[in-house]
Amino acid sequence: MSVLIVGSIALDDIKTPVEEHANLLGGSASYSAVAASFSSPVNLVGIVGEDFPAEHVELFEKRSIDLAGLQRVPGQTFRWSGEYLWDLNTRETRSVALNVFEHFTPTLPDSYKETPIILLANIAPDLQHHVLDQVKLPRFVIADTMDLWINIAKERLIELLSRVHMLILNDGEARQLTGLTSLIKAGRKLQELGPRYVAVKKGEHGCLLFGDDGQFFSCPAFPLEDIHDPTGAGDTFAGGLAGYLAKSGETEITFSQIKQAVVHGSVLASFNVEAFSLERLKTLTHEQIAERKALFHRISSLD
Amino acid sequence: MSVLIVGSIALDDIKTPVEEHANLLGGSASYSAVAASFSSPVNLVGIVGEDFPAEHVELFEKRSIDLAGLQRVPGQTFRWSGEYLWDLNTRETRSVALNVFEHFTPTLPDSYKETPIILLANIAPDLQHHVLDQVKLPRFVIADTMDLWINIAKERLIELLSRVHMLILNDGEARQLTGLTSLIKAGRKLQELGPRYVAVKKGEHGCLLFGDDGQFFSCPAFPLEDIHDPTGAGDTFAGGLAGYLAKSGETEITFSQIKQAVVHGSVLASFNVEAFSLERLKTLTHEQIAERKALFHRISSLD
Numbered sequence: 345m346s347v348l349i350v351g352s353i354a355l356d357d358i359k360t361p362v363e364e365h366a367n368l369l370g371g372s373a374s375y376s377a378v379a380a381s382f383s384s385p386v387n388l389v390g391i392v393g394e395d396f397p398a399e400h401v402e403l404f405e406k407r408s409i410d411l412a413g414l415q416r417v418p419g420q421t422f423r424w425s426g427e428y429l430w431d432l433n434t435r436e437t438r439s440v441a442l443n444v445f446e447h448f449t450p451t452l453p454d455s456y457k458e459t460p461i462i463l464l465a466n467i468a469p470d471l472q473h474h475v476l477d478q479v480k481l482p483r484f485v486i487a488d489t490m491d492l493w494i495n496i497a498k499e500r501l502i503e504l505l506s507r508v509h510m511l512i513l514n515d516g517e518a519r520q521l522t523g524l525t526s527l528i529k530a531g532r533k534l535q536e537l538g539p540r541y542v543a544v545k546k547g548e549h550g551c552l553l554f555g556d557d558g559q560f561f562s563c564p565a566f567p568l569e570d571i572h573d574p575t576g577a578g579d580t581f582a583g584g585l586a587g588y589l590a591k592s593g594e595t596e597i598t599f600s601q602i603k604q605a606v607v608h609g610s611v612l613a614s615f616n617v618e619a620f621s622l623e624r625l626k627t628l629t630h631e632q633i634a635e636r637k638a639l640f641h642r643i644s645s646l647d
Numbered sequence: 648m649s650v651l652i653v654g655s656i657a658l659d660d661i662k663t664p665v666e667e668h669a670n671l672l673g674g675s676a677s678y679s680a681v682a683a684s685f686s687s688p689v690n691l692v693g694i695v696g697e698d699f700p701a702e703h704v705e706l707f708e709k710r711s712i713d714l715a716g717l718q719r720v721p722g723q724t725f726r727w728s729g730e731y732l733w734d735l736n737t738r739e740t741r742s743v744a745l746n747v748f749e750h751f752t753p754t755l756p757d758s759y760k761e762t763p764i765i766l767l768a769n770i771a772p773d774l775q776h777h778v779l780d781q782v783k784l785p786r787f788v789i790a791d792t793m794d795l796w797i798n799i800a801k802e803r804l805i806e807l808l809s810r811v812h813m814l815i816l817n818d819g820e821a822r823q824l825t826g827l828t829s830l831i832k833a834g835r836k837l838q839e840l841g842p843r844y845v846a847v848k849k850g851e852h853g854c855l856l857f858g859d860d861g862q863f864f865s866c867p868a869f870p871l872e873d874i875h876d877p878t879g880a881g882d883t884f885a886g887g888l889a890g891y892l893a894k895s896g897e898t899e900i901t902f903s904q905i906k907q908a909v910v911h912g913s914v915l916a917s918f919n920v921e922a923f924s925l926e927r928l929k930t931l932t933h934e935q936i937a938e939r940k941a942l943f944h945r946i947s948s949l950d
Contacts, residue, residue: 431828525734528872549852552870562946564867567855569831607949641949643865646910 345483347590349377349583350389350413350450350475351465355396357425358575358620360432368621369400370424372465372488375576376583378625379612380463381407382633383587387456389413389475393421393444403626412453419444432571433547452478463586464508465579466490469500476507484589484597486510487539488582494520505538510602512582514545527552541602543585545578553606555599563606564644566614566636573620577613580625584612611636648786650893652680652886653692653716653753653778654768658699660728661878661923663735671924672703673727675768675791678879679886681928682915683766684710685936686890690759692716692778696724696747706929715756722747735874736850755781766889767811768882769793772803779810787892787900789813790842791885797823808841813905815885817848830855844905846888848881856909858902866909867947869917869939876923880916883928887915914939 351373357366373390380386386409396416404411422445425438450471460483464472472487487508493501494517501521505511511534513521518530527544531554534542542554550565588605589597611633618624654676660669676693683689689712699719707714725748728741753774763786767775775790790811796804797820804824808814814837816824821833830847834857837845845857853868891908892900914936921927 526872526874528870546852549849550867560870560946562867562870563949564853564865564947567831567863567865569829603949643863644867644947644949646866646906646944646947 345460345590345593346385346387346410347380347461347463347586348387348389348452348456348459348475348479349373349380349463349465349586350471351376351463351467351488351579352422352445353390353392353396353414354422354424354445356575356621357423357438358573359427359438360573361428361430363572363620365620367397369403370575370621371422372467372576372579374400375579375616375622375625376463376465376488376586377404377409378407378622379580379583379609379616380587380590381409382584382612382628382630383608384461384590386410386587387413387459389450389452389456391415391417391422391444391448393417393419396421403622410455413450413456415448415451417444421445426575428574432574435574450475460484461586461590462486463582464488464504465582469493469497469504472504473500473507476504484509486512486582486586488512488578489517491517491520502537505534508539509597510541510543511539512543512545512578512585514547514578518544541599543606545581551581551606551610553603555602559599561599561603561606563603563610566610566640567643568614568617571617574617575620576622577617580616581609581613583609585609607637607640608633611640648763648893648896649688649690649713650683650764650766650889651690651692651755651759651762651778651782652676652683652766652768652889653774654679654766654770654791654882655725655748656693656695656699656717657725657727657748659878659924660726660741661876662730662741663876664731664733666875666923668923670700672706673878673924674725675770675879675882677703678882678919678925678928679766679768679791679889680707680712681710681925682883682886682912682919683890683893684712685887685915685931685933686911687764687893689713689890690716690762692753692755692759694718694720694725694747694751696720696722699724706925713758716753716759718751718754720747724748729878731877735877738877753778763787764889764893765789766885767791767807768885772796772800772807775807776803776810779807787812789815789885789889791815791881792820794820794823805840808837811842812900813844813846814842815846815848815881815888817850817881821847844902846909848884854884854909854913856906858905862902864902864906864909866906866913869913869943870946871917871920874920877920878923879925880920883919884912884916886912888912910940910943911936914943
């Protein structure tokens, strides 16, 4: 099955304590789409300007990502510039230029409207709603979000929750959205607001997955020796997860499958942070994914 | 087999955002000894003053902890007062009064000198050395420590590392002691300084265990719904781990056993934080431990 991914496509300038790079491919849809493409066909919806480098389009094409939904318009591509502090856990945004993204309307080509799995990657809730207004009977809808939307569009975000099967957000966002400090309580509270499944990401510390009937999975982190650029880890996780579910095919999506999708997404994210931008995903192989998944099982097993 | 535990015994005043309690039983040896007592006989070495309440001694006795090494001397018991900030992860020490602890010399009764498993709970490295000077051919020596000793007694702590089989410390301490930000690199570096095994605790996020020949275990956290008082979680973990190894008996201590000991210690620590001081450990049963261990396996399994 295919997965439809809508989100931002950006050119990033990123500084860490040891390195600095400019004009990198970034944005939630870029990371998510490439990550998903390891498991399933991807229909991409996004917008770029005239300055968007051909090499990035070629990357999408090389990953067999359908670009019928990629809008190329006059003007400059969305730009983001950020800096990570010494421990790579704290990020400061240095500048944002929305450019062509400011007036983005995610219009779906007809060929996309029956995509069974939908990932509403991190963009404004209004745009996420607009995508759902266009699709026909999707099998599984996943929404990602960020603190910005909780701050400026909380009501629309809460409305969205009753339209999605699964919500992905990080620990701080889960606390902010529910007003609860306990992540277990926050996860359950978010389920009450709509989504059958909630994944609360804990950055480098893994993820909590909440399912039906009190089903619960505490996904450990894959411990990394060297993190070069944490940008896009969450988007890669979400994309990997969505792609994995699409690959699972026509059978009903179960908690057990979503667990495996969370593990898959975590493994892809663990690769993504090993290099700047999507550089590591570019060279990643299925064999490397399988190897790391086996290692992840081995080092995390309580037995 | 028995485990010898030496450390501090304190009376704590503890404030959290929702509760405040005074004159609580505390100290590294108190938590460690009671935790270990669920698995094995314990020989306790510590010091208290005349003000030390009889009920705390009775708790130790009820847990069949050998008190031949408990010094009761004129003066006041060591007192510590601390406050936790809203997320319970940040702790501020409000006051410390060493009292009788200031001139503590951990002298071992003859009956303790051949205890096979030794836990040097968190006290000054000089005192930890002094204990090792008195014991005869221990099978397994575990040392816990804290940032204070890295700040004021780093050299003696480093000397200690070549005298112990296992070091337990938290993530911040591992980084501070090695100057390395990567916990994987820090753990390996610490092994080079002496201990065959190193456990790097990540607070509520689990623990990394480093063993022989690159053996490695990323122990996930047991996710807690309600944390009431994080005090003593690390001491409970270390005591539970040491007791578990003592219980394992005469066979050689393997990486696999230490893994199980880490899981056991994590489960005991998860109970300890559910109430102030040692209140939860007081009522804890073997059945509850077994139940939570089974749950821990179930919710953390990648399969």
